[in-house]
Structures are given as C-alpha cells and as structure tokens.
Amino acid sequence: MAIYTIKDIEKMSGIKAHTIRVWERRYGIVIPKRTDTNIRYYTDEDLRELLNISILNKNGMKISKIAELDKDEIAEKVEKLLDSSHEYSHIIDAMLLSMVKIDEYALSNAIDNAWEQYGFEKLIEDIVFPLLERIGLLWQTNAIYPVQERFVSNILRHKFIIAIDKEIPTKQNNNKKLIFFLPEGELHEFGLLFYSYIARKEGFEVIYLGASIPLQDLEKVQRVTQAKAFISAHVTAIDKQELENMFDYFKDTFPSVYFYITGLQIRELNPTLPNNFFVFSSAADFKEYLIELEDAVF
Numbered sequence: 018m019a020i021y022t023i024k025d026i027e028k029m030s031g032i033k034a035h036t037i038r039v040w041e042r043r044y045g046i047v048i049p050k051r052t053d054t055n056i057r058y059y060t061d062e063d064l065r066e067l068l069n070i071s072i073l074n075k076n077g078m079k080i081s082k083i084a085e086l087d088k089d090e091i092a093e094k095v096e097k098l099l100d101s102s103h104e105y106s107h108i109i110d111a112m113l114l115s116m117v118k119i120d121e122y123a124l125s126n127a128i129d130n131a132w133e134q135y136g137f138e139k140l141i142e143d144i145v146f147p148l149l150e151r152i153g154l155l156w157q158t159n160a161i162y163p164v165q166e167r168f169v170s171n172i173l174r175h176k177f178i179i180a181i182d183k184e185i186p187t188k189q190n191n192n193k194k195l196i197f198f199l200p201e202g203e204l205h206e207f208g209l210l211f212y213s214y215i216a217r218k219e220g221f222e223v224i225y226l227g228a229s230i231p232l233q234d235l236e237k238v239q240r241v242t243q244a245k246a247f248i249s250a251h252v253t254a255i256d257k258q259e260l261e262n263m264f265d266y267f268k269d270t271f272p273s274v275y276f277y278i279t280g281l282q283i284r285e286l287n288p289t290l291p292n293n294f295f296v297f298s299s300a301a302d303f304k305e306y307l308i309e310l311e312d313a314v315f
Contacts, residue, residue: 021059023049029113029151029161030067037067044084046070061117068114069095072107109148116152116161116169124169128176137180138300141211145173149207170207177210184217193311194244198226198235200263205252208279212248212303219307232263236270246310247271251280261288268293277306 027034040046047066049057059067069091073083083091095111108131115124131140152166197213199206206228213223224242226235235247247267251260260282267276268291276294283296290296297303 021064023057023059026059026064026067029064029117030071031110032067032071040070040080040084044080046080046084064117065114066091068110068117072110075106075110105143105147108144109151112144112148112169113151116165119165119168121168121172124172125176128172132176137214141207142300145207149173173207174210177207177214181210181214181217184214193221194224194242195221195246195248196224196226196235196238196242196244197248198230199228199249200251201229201231202255203249203251203253204228205250205280208250208252209248211300212250212279215300215303216248216307219304221307232266235267239271239274244274246275246277248277249279251278251282253282255282255286257286257288260286264288264291264294267291275310277303279303 021029023034023037026032026037037047041048047059047063047070049059049063051057066088070080070083072095073091074080078094086094108127111127112124114120115127128140128145131144135143148169152161152169195216197209197216199209209225209227213225216223224238224244226238238244239247264276272293274293276291277297278290278294279297284298295306297306
C-alpha cells in the first residue's frame with residue numbers, strides 16, 4: 018500500500034492542501050490516517066476518492082453536495098460525467114486515476130474515447146502531453162511508483178504504434194526522407210513518435226531510429242539514406258554547453274542537412290543554434306517547417 022503526504026495529494030489531485038484540510042474539518046471528507054508518531058498520511062484509496070471529488074467539483078458540483086454522497090455514488094457520478102465530458106482536464110484526471118488503480122481497461126478506454134472524440138493529434142497535444150508532464154512531476158517527487166509510470170507508458174506506446182501503422186506508406190518515397198532519433202542518454206520517445214506520425218501523415222518517408230542513438234552512427238545512416246533532415250527531441254536534463262557542443266558537432270558533420278529540434282531542454286536552456294537548426298514546439302509549427310522543407314529541398 019502506498020502512503021502519501023498531503024503535499025503528494027495536492028500535486029496529484031490539483032487540490033490545494035489548505036482546501037483538503039478545510040473539506041476534512043467542515044465536511045469530514047477523506048480523513049487521513051496517522052502514524053504512531055501522529056504524522057498524517059493518505060492511502061491509495063484516499064487518493065482515488067479525492068481525484069473523484071476533484072472531478073465533480075471542477076464540473077460545478079458543490080462540495081457540500083458531494084459530501085452527502087457515499088464513495089460508490091461519487092464514483093458513479095464521475096463515470097457518467099466522464100462519458101459526456103468535453104473538458105481535457107477531466108480526461109487527464111480520469112487517466113491519472115486509472116494509473117493509480119493500475120486499471121488497464123479504464124485507461125485504454127479513456128484514451129480510445131478521447132481519440133474518437135478529438136482525433137489523434139489533439140489527443141496527444143492536449144491530453145497525453147499534459148498527462149505525461151504531471152506524471153513526470155509525480156515520479157520526480159516520489160508520489161507514484163516507477164511501475165505506475167511504466168504501466169501508462171506501455172499502453173500509450175501501443176496506441177502510438179497503432180496510429181503510426183495506419184500512416185506507413187505502401188511504397189517508398191526516396192525523395193522525402195527524414196531521420197528521427199534521440200541522442201545518447203535520451204529515452205523519452207513520445208514526442209518523437211508523435212512528430213514521426215505527423216511526418217508520415219504529410220507524405221514523408223520516416224526513418225525512425227528511436228532512443229539513445231550514438232552520434233557517430235547518424236553519419237552512417239545519413240550516408241546510406243541520403244535523408245535531407247534530422248528530427249530530435251531533448252527532454253532529459255543536460256548541461257547547456259554540452260547541448261551546444263552536440264549541435265556544433267552536427268553542424269560540422271552535416272553542413273547541408275537541416276535539423277529540427279524540440280523538447281523541454283530546448284525551451285529551458287535556449288541554446289545558441291547553428292544556422293541549419295530550427296526549433297518547433299507544436300504540431301502546427303512542425304507542419305509549417307515540413308512545408309518549407311519540401312519547397313526548399315524536395
């Protein structure tokens with residue numbers, strides 16, 4: 018059984034610690050347990066209940082009315098609400114709840130419903146990416162177990178592969194090849210997978226190398242494929258100088274090849290970039306660059 022502090026609960030539910038304490042005193046909602054030394058703590062069941070309460074409260078139900086319901090009634094109302102909800106935050110909350118419960122059916126169903134309702138691109142940009150940011154924060158603060166993060170990641174990866182498979186061309190397009198890769202030590206693939214899906218959908222042939230690729234191997238791949246551009250994502254913490262040195266290596270090794278880069282470290286560090294490097298932060302940005310690349314090169 019996992020044990021959470023009130024700060025852990027605040028981060029996972031989005032409910033301020035002060036508000037949780039007020040609800041506890043005023044309405045008797047989710048009374049924490051106490052250790053032998055009188056330290057307050059919460060359990061998985063408490064977290065699930067607060068996530069459900071948060072969903073109802075965000076949708077306009079007064080906390081005094083929620084307090085009149087038992088746990089089963091709250092869960093039932095949440096289920097009905099999520100079936101008809103159009104708010105991304107509620108879907109993200111539902112996915113977090115599925116993660117806590119290790120409920121594969123509920124998580125997969127929430128993803129599929131959002132996919133059908135909003136389309137794959139909005140699902141990823143407006144729901145999955147914010148979900149992963151929250152999970153990353155929770156993982157870093159030890160508010161969730163690594164196995165819970167991996168549970169979500171494996172299901173999401175499966176959904177990505179389904180979407181990408183639908184866009185794989187039936188014939189080669191030797192004139193529009195792009196190489197997608199993550200540099201050594203970089204393992205966060207979801208952004209790269211998403212943008213490879215966009216490129217396929219826009220008619221480009223994708224050479225997807227995946228995570229943690231040695232830099233010297235890229236030269237061999239580019240020589241064989243004659244790809245006109247590289248796409249990479251940079252999420253894992255790295256020193257700014259080290260990042261700029263990597264980009265200088267790419268510039269010297271591939272002076273006539275374009276690089277399109279994205280990721281948290283690009284936003285946070287704002288590195289100095291060579292002339293053949295371009296930064297994008299959304300599907301819309303990336304599509305514009307693909308149009309420019311097609312006009313300029315192909």
